[in-house]
Structure formats: C-alpha cells, structure tokens
Amino acid sequence: MPNWLKKLLRSPEPVTPPHAGPAAPARSSAPPQPHDEAHMRRALQLARDAAAQGETPVGAVVIETESRRTLAEAHNLRERTHDPAGHAELLAIREAARALGDWRLTGCTLYVTLEPCPMCAGLIVQSRLGRLVYAAPDPKAGAIESLYALASDPRLNHRLAPATDITAGVLAEESAELLRAFFRELRAKR
Secondary structure: OOHHHHHHHHOOOOOOOOOOOOOOOOOOOOOOOOOHHHHHHHHHHHHHHHHHOOOOOOEEEEEEOOOOOEEEEEEOOHHHHOOOOOOHHHHHHHHHHHHHOOOOOOOEEEEEEEOOOHHHHHHHHHOOOOEEEEEEOOOOOOOOOOOOOHHHOOOOOOOOOHHHHEEEOOOHHHHHHHHHHHHHHHHHHO
C-alpha cells in the first residue's frame, strides 16, 4: 500500500495523493435566499428518516425555482437497495426529471444536506441543474467546493457559477451534527 494511502486512512484531514493535482480552490458561494431554510429543513427531515432506516443521513429535495413547487424528495437508499448509486441527490434528480418529463433541470434547485460527491456533482452538471443549495461541506468526498469543483469547472459544457448558482452552509451545523451522531452510534455498535 502506498504511503500516501496509509496516511489518508490514518488521518482525519484530507490528503492529496502525490499524483493528484492541487485541491480545488476555496470559492465564495451565493448568499441564501429567504426560502432556502424551509426547503433545507425538509431535506433534513428526509435525512433523519434515512438514519432511522440505517442509511447514511442525507436528504435531498428538488424544487422548481420559479414556483417553488416541490418536484422530488429522496434520501439515501444504498443499504436497503444494495445500490452504490443510491445517493439522495441522484434519486431526487431522477424523480424530478420524470416529474418534468425532461432531463434538463435548468429551472430547478436542488437542496441537499451534504455537499455532493463526484458522482452526484457529475449528475448535477449532466442534468443542467439551475441552482444547488447544500448544508454541510464534505472534506473527504465533496466535489462542489471542498476537494473538487466539478459543478463549476469552466472546462465543462454546462456549469454552475459559484457566486450565483451555489449556496453552501444552509443549516450546516444541524446537518453535520446529524451525520456525526449517526456515525458515532454506528461505531458504538461495532
């Protein structure tokens, strides 16, 4: 096992493998809008539902940005479905696309309790999502601003603008505490 990987497994801090490029630069996100907290509270309730079912507590809600009508809600389902792609964001984006009858979600906002991973950030780009609001950063797998900036990478055909289309930190501490409590309990059971 390479030394950098051993260090990564021992350290709670992010470690960049020697062959990787630099970490994504810190980006400033857009300020929250007045209705963001209400939608994030719903996502947090979905995350609590996930935890009650033994799933990692992550919840997601997709709304039509203009009307604020909820199109889709989901929470993680990886354990129950034995599906590595059973992330809340992926499930909610798929459901929203079905509800709209279109894969393009340019007029939609995704609320999620944890910064999306690379898979989900890729789907955010592919779905042409108009806006992203997330609660807690994910220093170990975050692909929006923490480790990578996939959704705003200028090399991509579609991207979100960090200063206008991405809002980070809405109810972040509440979401982070839910995750910490879940993993604390999980470790205590082992």
